[in-house]
Amino acid sequence: VLDPEMTVGKLGERALIKHLRSRIPTGLGVSVGIGDDAAAVETGNLTLITTDTLVEGTHFRREWSPPRLLGRKALTVNLADIAAMAGIARYATVSLCLPPDVQMGFVDGLYDGLLERAAESGVSIVGGNVASAWGELVVDITLIGSGDHLLTRKGAVPGDLAVVTGHLGAAAEGLRLLQQGARLNEELFLTSTGIWTESSTEAVTHCLRAQLDPTPPLALARALAEQELVHAAMDISDGLSGDLLTMCGESGLAAWIDPDNLPLDPVAAALERARGKGAFDLALHGGEDYQFLLAIPPDKMDGLKDLAVVWDLPLTIVGQFFEGEPSVSLNRDGSMEHLKPHSFDHFRSRPTVREGSQTS
């Protein structure tokens, strides 16, 4: 057993790899697992590949994200991508860039979360890389899945309804709460309410969990694809306004949104109301909820609702696609107002987790 305060710099690359390898079980379908030049895994005819990165200072802060939750989220953001294609996630590689002062307690906590989330979702970790970094810690995961009936972002047709699963805004509210000093521990219990009083414990916990341990409805899109209910799907990672514009671009359509019919997370909305604000911007532009955006013909809505009942999953018709140059408008009782995309752009306007940044 390694001393949790031992740094990776002191332990060394070879011993670190050996230790991590000893923790990772060989999963189903894995012919050659960790420890060779490459992993060899069983696949079908159509393989899905996605990759997503969490960078310290851009996507998380070490003092905000207990390592177990960081590990869970690093896999979850990729699971949402495979799920949005109606695929089945199967194998993952994990690339870590670690500053030498990172302690083994942190690395093991990260792997606790990774392995736990992998087990929950039937994913085998089959390889990866550890590299020494000097500035920030980076967790880059590539997730491999199988697919048959795929759902892409391209298939929306004019008249399709734009439907959002679940609620939006809680993850962005959670980020704001972290900036205000609220904290969760690795067991997802609140250790600090930040600027809020104890009476808000439940609400604060809810939003922090949404930010630090998102739970997308992973099985939904696959069921939808099998029943051929929807034309297009994607996960809402950057925010509804930008992601809907992306789907418009891929499908070659315009879309409108009804601003009075956004699925605001009720808890996030209540916290915003308590400080005299609305949660509208959070729901429209805030990202990281990892819910799904669907394009569905109106006559398939009943089938979709029947399916969503299985997961007790709210569905909201937020708007509709129509012929036109790719764009998103707010439809206020028939009067259209062009909406500028305002999603997360980590390079430019709104670095999410830097000191003093804001998400809306």
Add this chain to the structure above:
Amino acid sequence: VLDPEMTVGKLGERALIKHLRSRIPTGLGVSVGIGDDAAAVETGNLTLITTDTLVEGTHFRREWSPPRLLGRKALTVNLADIAAMAGIARYATVSLCLPPDVQMGFVDGLYDGLLERAAESGVSIVGGNVASAWGELVVDITLIGSGDHLLTRKGAVPGDLAVVTGHLGAAAEGLRLLQQGARLNEELFLTSTGIWTESSTEAVTHCLRAQLDPTPPLALARALAEQELVHAAMDISDGLSGDLLTMCGESGLAAWIDPDNLPLDPVAAALERARGKGAFDLALHGGEDYQFLLAIPPDKMDGLKDLAVVWDLPLTIVGQFFEGEPSVSLNRDGSMEHLKPHSFDHFRSRPTVREGSQTS
């Protein structure tokens, strides 16, 4: 056309992704390429997955590596891993962590090299990620391949010869030359000899090219696997001493090396001699040559030689495997001297490209 001095911070994530996407062709077997939640690609029953990362300050410096060569190398190090498994490289994802001050000229140069190397090796870039970083630039590539007859690190048996392809030490010598001020431009021509005189131009160029644009014999292992000539294979990325120990560990064997029979790169050896040193340590411990280490039964050596002729590839019997606890010894005329592994360990002893570091 974008201004090459435009920074990625100014351009923004959305425009950067759009620009990169416009540069990447859709390749054979790619059902869904860049721009969706995940890529969808055709695969066979057995899929190979490897991932390798180049981190600024650990594996390269921006002032040392012209971006085109950095792009080439980022793919090459992964190609070597798939090749060492006797696989065929097919699809790659590219994750970039970019400090906001990185200019588009650099990003486009990086992609010039990536796309060029991908075309050379039949690889399609099918996705990736761009994230804003604050400290160092990171290029993390996951490469997906197909396999049938795999070569792993596990199959060596007692009596197998340890054979190395090509020469060793030039890449490590190239790193030393970079530290001494020698420089290549992106067309692989020398722009500075560093501490060396013009008379050494060819030698310096040779070693810098080995470091900045390695060219492993990618097709060899696959031919070997088809003809069932070797028992085990791996690429020599960290240095012969450490990588041979790794193969010993995987195969549950010991091995000895004949110190008088290492395939020192003759040019690197000449440069070392000129400064009064030997290249022995470079060949034994220096990494990044991306040649192959093979375990082969003695009666298959003739077949291996016949094959290597096709690529005009030198082969050197450096030692032999025998029963015992995993370890590597130097065999000096029958007298065994235990060899401590001394490979690159980026976390600890010898950060490779930091100021003042040394590789041997």
